Amino acid sequence: MVIAIDEPNAIQRAALSAQPAIDVRGVTKRYQTRTGTVQALAGVDVMVAAGEVVALVGPSGCGKSTLLRIIAGLEQPDAGEVRLFGLAPTQARREHRFGIAFQAAALLEWRDAAANIALPLELAGWSPAARAKRVAELLARMGLSDAAGRLPRQLSGGMQQRVALARALALAPPVLLLDEPFSALDELTREQLQGELLDLLATIDPAPAVLLVTHNLAEAVLLADRVVVLSRRPAQVLAEVTVDLPRPRRADVRDDEHSHRLVAELRAVLRSDRY
Ligand SMILES: Nc1ncnc2c1ncn2[C@@H]1O[C@H](COP(=O)(O)OP(=O)(O)OP(=O)(O)O)[C@@H](O)[C@H]1O
Numbered sequence: 479m480v481i482a483i484d485e486p487n488a489i490q491r492a493a494l495s496a497q498p499a500i501d502v503r504g505v506t507k508r509y510q511t512r513t514g515t516v517q518a519l520a521g522v523d524v525m526v527a528a529g530e531v532v533a534l535v536g537p538s539g540c541g542k543s544t545l546l547r548i549i550a551g552l553e554q555p556d557a558g559e560v561r562l563f564g565l566a567p568t569q570a571r572r573e574h575r576f577g578i579a580f581q582a583a584a585l586l587e588w589r590d591a592a593a594n595i596a597l598p599l600e601l602a603g604w605s606p607a608a609r610a611k612r613v614a615e616l617l618a619r620m621g622l623s624d625a626a627g628r629l630p631r632q633l634s635g636g637m638q639q640r641v642a643l644a645r646a647l648a649l650a651p652p653v654l655l656l657d658e659p660f661s662a663l664d665e666l667t668r669e670q671l672q673g674e675l676l677d678l679l680a681t682i683d684p685a686p687a688v689l690l691v692t693h694n695l696a697e698a699v700l701l702a703d704r705v706v707v708l709s710r711r712p713a714q715v716l717a718e719v720t721v722d723l724p725r726p727r728r729a730d731v732r733d734d735e736h737s738h739r740l741v742a743e744l745r746a747v748l749r750s751d752r753y
């Protein structure tokens with residue numbers, strides 16, 4: 479009878495891991511403004527498997543941030559459905575299934591770096607001692623140990639982004655939602671942080687599923703397993719491009735000819751999107 483007890487668990491586990499980390503189906507979103515209706519999303523389907531990194535690219539204003547906010551349960555779609563490991567966004571949020579880093583670092587100005595990173599741990603009810611240990615780990619991993627006591631305005635843009643990323647990672651969520659995490663940075667700092675994120679993701683076991691919004695095509699190719707290209711507003715999926723670069727990836731893969739070809743392919747898809 480041992481088998482009879484074990485088997486359902488094994489099957490349940492398999493079913494769970496086969497479930498997409500993020501499943502977005504037919505999501506539509508309209509905003510009412512003083513000057514009329516703005517349609518941001520028009521039936522968007524996006525799937526991210528457990529452990530997969532998917533980049534979301536598309537023209538400015540097409541609805542990328544809107545989609546991320548809907549996945550995070552911060553906004554409601556007008557139509558369509560979102561599931562994270564089979565859970566509705568609000569439940570996934572309650573169960574700490576995802577971490578999010580917003581387009582602007584969105585740190586709390588009155589909290590120092592350590593206290594910003596500790597925020598999700600506080601909300602999840604961690605004890606002060608457990609929080610301190612985890613925050614110290616994250617600060618060290620992000621190269622921020624010396625900046626623990628500094629307020630956001632005392633940190634450089636790159637450091638603020640590192641704090642935001644550490645905060646998103648604090649509860650080791652199985653899903654990471656990253657909205658242009660490096661867009662506010664100069665080219666060199668940005669490339670450095672891309673490399674750091676690549677290394678970081680390779681060290682997390684099991685690897686989280688990542689949905690990364692960017693309009694930097696080279697960044698999408700460097701970091702993602704697959705790139706979903708959205709059209710102009712109202713956004714629809716124009717194309718999906720598989721990034722067949724081997725993992726683990728080193729940041730210098732960005733200089734490979736194959737990376738350049740993929741970037742050119744993405745650019746061609748975006749250019750094909752005319753009114
Ligand atoms: N709360 C809101 N009320 C009204 N309109 C909104 C609201 N939020 C977003 N929009 C509009 O919806 C569209 C999509 O916005 P969104 O921020 O999702 O675009 P985006 O793709 O993230 O752009 P960017 O690349 O510039 O960050 C835009 O036209 C924007 O003006």
Ligand SMILES: [Mg+2]
Pocket residue numbers: 542543544581657
């Ligand atoms: Mg945006």
